[in-house]
Amino acid sequence: xxxxxxxxATEEFVKQNMKGYDSGHDWxxxxxxxxxxxxxxxxxxxxxxxxxxxxxLLHDTADSKFAGENGENSYKLISDxxxxxxxxxxxxxxxxxxxxxxxSNKNKSEIQDDPLLWVIQDxxxxxxxxxxxxxxxxxxxxxxxxxIYNPEIVSLxxxxxxxxxxxxxxxxxxxxxxxxxxxxxxxxxxAKRLAEERHEFLELFLxxxxxxxxxxx
Ligand code: ADP
Ligand code: NI
Numbered sequence: 001x002x003x004x005x006x007x008x009a010t011e012e013f014v015k016q017n018m019k020g021y022d023s024g025h026d027w028x029x030x031x032x033x034x035x036x037x038x039x040x041x042x043x044x045x046x047x048x049x050x051x052x053x054x055x056x057l058l059h060d061t062a063d064s065k066f067a068g069e070n071g072e073n074s075y076k077l078i079s080d081x082x083x084x085x086x087x088x089x090x091x092x093x094x095x096x097x098x099x100x101x102x103x104s105n106k107n108k109s110e111i112q113d114d115p116l117l118w119v120i121q122d123x124x125x126x127x128x129x130x131x132x133x134x135x136x137x138x139x140x141x142x143x144x145x146x147x148i149y150n151p152e153i154v155s156l157x158x159x160x161x162x163x164x165x166x167x168x169x170x171x172x173x174x175x176x177x178x179x180x181x182x183x184x185x186x187x188x189x190x191a192k193r194l195a196e197e198r199h200e201f202l203e204l205f206l207x208x209x210x211x212x213x214x215x216x217x
Pocket of ligand 1: 101102124125127128133136137138140141146169170171174178179
């Protein structure tokens with residue numbers, strides 16, 4: 001089986017596995033992350049483009065927010081899939097990277113010394129900021145039944161471990177707990193550059209949001 005066939009098979013596998021996810025984690029998110037990861041990697045030359053593409057495609061397949069208790073089971077599914085399609089050689093590495101992506105909120109202090117992880121993580125983080133990041137945040141907040149904004153709830157900031165599952169917080173708070181911090185967390189120079197404009201747009205959005213909110217409250 002050649003690489004193109006392996007990529008097509010992975011696309012199909014991912015589409016099948018992400019059916020129950022919210023629209024911020026849909027196939028379009030995967031496509032954007034793939035494109036961003038390949039773009040970053042092309043400029044930084046950090047990993048083999050094939051493994052970058054496969055890891056980007058699979059990066060949310062076992063996401064703990066959706067897979068829940070079945071997390072380990074999802075990794076097994078991925079590993080079986082990769083064996084079946086002749087990708088055993090790269091499967092351990094890919095799974096290690098996507099595990100770290102899923103738990104990146106929890107293991108902040110862990111040293112990340114894998115260039116493949118840098119690329120995929122940067123791509124995933126870029127898609128969480130800018131106009132699309134804002135759309136995804138409000139979509140996810142709606143999915144979790146969170147408030148758009150509640151001035152009475154103080155931002156949970158980083159002290160909570162940036163726990164994304166806190167249902168009582170608001171989506172505006174999520175900007176302070178996570179989105180506004182991402183540009184400082186980019187691993188590569190290319191992603192740092194791409195993050196600038198997206199970050200500025202978050203700030204512009206917040207300014208306009210408060211001006212409309214406090215005009216009426
Ligand atoms: P990552 O992309 O780093 O894995 P997540 O999977 O935690 O991050 O989040 C995916 C998307 O959902 C991002 O766009 C993120 O901003 C958004 N999101 C996560 N938690 C929340 C929340 N509590 N409120 C609003 N949006 C959220
Ligand atoms: Ni993602």
